[in-house]
Amino acid sequence: MQSQLLPLSDMPEKLPLLPHSGRSSRSTHAAKALLVMASALILAGIVMVLCQCWSDLDHFDEPEKQQFDALSLFLGIPSAERLRDNLWYYTSGTHVAGINRTQAVYTRDYFRNQGISADIVEYYPWLNYPVDQRVALFNATTSEVLFEAGLKEDVIPGDPASSDPNNLPAFHGYSADGNVTGQLVYANYGSVDDFKALKAAGISVKDKIVLVRYGNLFRGLKVHGAELEGARGVLIYSDPAEDGYVQGSVYPEGPWRPESSFQRGSVQRMTVYPGDPLTPGYAATEDAPRLDPSKATNINHIPSLPLSHRDAEPLLRALKGQGKQASEVGDNWVGGLTSKGVEYWTGPSELNVNLLNKVEYKTMPIQNVIAKIPGQKHSEEAVIIGNHRDAWCAGASDPASGSAAMLEVARSFGELLKQGWQPRRTIILASWDAEEYFAVGSTEWGEDKSDWIRENVVAYLNLDGGVRGHNIQFKATPNLRPLIYDVTKRVKHPHSNKSVYDMWYERENSVQKTHRKSHKPHVGPLGSGSDYTVFLNHLGVSSVDFKFDGGSGVYHSNYDSFKWMTDFVDPDFSYHCAITQIWGALTITLADAPVLPFDVHEYAKDLHKYIDELKTRITSSSRINHTVAKRALRQLYKAADKLGTSARHIEAERRHLQKKYGERCSMIGHHRLTVCSDIRSSINSRLYKLERDFIDPMGLPGRKWYRHVLVSPGKWLGYGSQTLPALTEAVEEGDWKRFKALAKRTSEIINRAAWSLREA
Structure with a gap:
């Protein structure tokens, strides 16, 4: 039986506004x-x-009193020892989506043990699982098999994660079932430009098996690009130039990918829509209507498999002397196996390749764990923090480092609750399932609870793989950037007397060789690639995604293990502590601030940059319509200016509130208190609902699920963010009629957002 969602069925109704005058x-x-x-x-x-x-x-209507400093208290609670225990539990075995209910129950019970109400919420998406795989190189005339790929990762002595009997073989989530044979063609990274370069060189991939390497592009788009060119199947291998021995010592001697290792992952066409392929735009509940799989537009239709570079090497050698040398086709077409005497040629090969990918598709229950800490004064407003729990393997960095941090955030919040802390706003802690198939658990929940989210959610804070290295990295909506700077200044960087912010600042200035005092660390725009996707791109919730990143070669492999983490990344769990402190501090600040710490002016500034980038694209276009482009840019810049004016207006309101009443409305007198509360409530509502105003109900052309007009995952970028996506794609396609209409509509949406900021 499907679980009922506690946080929404029990969500308090919006509190009635107090009267401006009169007595009770x-x-x-x-x-x-x-x-x-x-x-x-x-x-x-x-x-x-x-x-x-x-x-x-x-x-x-009691005047607010200064609460104890929950943020300072919180920063002293997270424990490296407890984080180590949490990571050990989550990496104790392979926990693939749909078959990891035990960890869902453990997570729910852990929340409850901290005094936080929690429930399991189930959905029923369509998932695939591996049954049989084969990659073989053979002579079509004699049927002699010359090479058969192992498609398994070696066992590493001393690392139990590498010998788990439940480890998956080579496999892609949402890959097509199939058994195909054809000549082999090497297509570099498998990008649109790579396929164009092959075509220009006279090399066709039609009816071929395409070999591409990981990197530069989301794997699902590599398969989609090959399918569009008529290929029969795709093999994606991990070249040592990307994350193997070319980068340094390989596991277990170092952190990089060893020769037998391959990268599992989803090949869903996530730029069309994420989540369950059979329920686009609505939740995959147990009795939900479902599309026929043939009509699901976010999955590919040709089989694919990942390969290690050990298995790819014989295939590349079989191409030697056939077709054209890869270096003649394009720059950066040669990988790192040259050190082993491999020459990179395009093919097609004389020998044939058989690719078998037998998978079983079935509707499976997945478990999101949703916990709630009710807010005291504005419980109808909510801050959501989320991390996914499922992994292709043990998943120490992705996602167990984030899962370990979530449990420690929950424990720390529980300690604050015991001391009398009551957050102003409700806090939701979400442990998602099936993210690895591509954000399935979060998407289904977001679609299911979309009305409540639009009305009440202030922000979403995402932590996926929290610790992968030692360099902090943030992506966020612009309005949250100053908050990120403030919080990282309060958290000590591991093994340093400096703050996370200071180390971040110094590293980026060192890389950019600039010493401008006004320079601040880069916070990039959000594209896609994790569970924030539904919140930002579909529902218009301001979001943050962050991690300690760094070079490694164990991504989505059996070697992303507890041993790898403790040997090469975070032996004392100080980085886990720091990421926990940052996550909790962001949450407490957003949950407790009387006036939300959103800086709308940052959005106005970035919008001007987005338009500048669009202008550059237009200028470089070979099919430019100058009249349409000039008028459109003028409309957009004018709308951006209005947004800037409105940003200054709401900042003036905030200053007036602070000067006349104080943000906590801590004056005596019912009438003044009510007026202050109403003003503050109005400011807060307009601040967090600004993001909603950038949502176009019609969606982006060709992919209606994505609705944010300012940012989305690029159509051919995958995880990468594309600013002003609909307009940019119209320019790239030379469709100036569409561009003109979209420029008008986008300008109107920005103008609407600007006016909404001023409507008290």
Whole structure:
């Protein structure tokens, strides 16, 4: 039976606004009592009673008092030892989506043990699992098999994760079932430009098996690009130039990918829509109507498999002398196997390749764990923090480092609750399932609860693989950038006397060789690639995604293990502590701030940059319509200016509130308190709902699920962010009629957002 979602079924209704004038019935009774008592009391007694009357009035709408410093207390709670224990538990075995309910129950019970209500919420998406695989190189004339790929990763002595009997073979989530044969063609990274370069060189991939390497592009788009060119199947291998021995010592001697290792992952066409392929735009509940799989537009239709570079090497050698040398086709077409004497040629090969990818598709229950800490004063407003729990393997960095941090955030919040802390706003902690298939658990929940999310969610804070290295990295909506800077200044960087912010600042300035005092660390725009996708791109919720990143070669392999993490990345769990502190501090600040720490002016500044980037694309276009482009850019810049003006307007309102009342509305007097509360509520609502105003209900052309007009995953970028996506794609396709209409609509949407900021 499907679990019922606790946080939404029990969500408090929006609190009624207090009246601007007049007394409650309670106040009226108190006043009458005072009149009766006045005749019998001396002046001192009257004064005492009147004071009590004021106390009764204040109790009706009690002035806010400064709470204890929850943020400072929180920063001292996270424990490296507990984080180590959490990571050990989550990496104790392979936990693929749909078959990891035990960890869902553990996570739910952990939340509950901290005094936080929690429930499991199930959905029923369509998932695939591996049954049989084969990659063989053979002579079509004699049927002699010359090479058969192992398609398994070696066991590493001393690392139990590498010998787990439940480890998956070579496999792609949402790959097509198939058994195909054809000549081999090497297509570099498998990008649109790579396929164009092959075509220009006279090399066709039609009816071929295409070999591409990982890197530069989301794997699902590599398969899609090959399918569009008529290929029969795709093999994606991990070249040592990307994350293997070319980069340094390989596991277990170093952190990089060893020769037998391959990268699992989803090949869903996530730039069309994420989540369950059969329920686009609505939740995959147990009894939901479902598309016929042939009509699902976010999955590919040719089989694919990942390969290690050990398995790819014989295939590349079989191409030697056939077709053209890869270096003649394009720059950066040669990988790192040259050190082993491999020459990179395009083919097609004389020998044939058989690719078998037998998978079983079935509707499977997945488990999101949703926990709730009710807010005290504005419980209808909510901050959501999320991390996914499922992994292709043990998943120490991705996602268990984030899962370990989530449990420690929950424990730390539980300690604060014991000390009397009550957050102003509701906090939701979400442990998602099936992210690896591509954000399935979060997408289904977001689609299911879309109305509540649009109305009430202030922000979404995502931590996926929290610790992969030692360099902090943030992506976020522009309005949250100053908050990120403030929080990272409060958290100590591991093995340093400096803050995370200071180390971040120094590293980026060193790389960019600039010493401008005004320079601040880069916070990039959000594209896609994790569970924030539904919140930002579909529903318009301001979001953050962050991690300690760095070079490694164990991504989505059996070697992303507890041993790898403790040997090469975070042996003392100080980076886990720091990422936990950052996550919790962001949450507490957003949950407790009387006025939300959103800086709308940052959005206005970035919007001008987005338009500048669009202008550059237009200028470089070979099919430019100058008249349409000039008028459109003028419209967009004018709209951006209005947004900037409105940003200054709401900042002035915030300053007025602070000067006249104080953000906590901590004055005596019912009327002034009510006026202050109303003003503050209005400011907050407009601040967090600005993101909603950038949502176009019609969606982006050709991919209606994505609705944010300012940012989305690029159509051919995958995870990468594309600013002003609909307009950019129209320019790239030379469709100036569409561009003109979209420029008008986008300008109107930005203008609407600007006016919404000013409508108190």
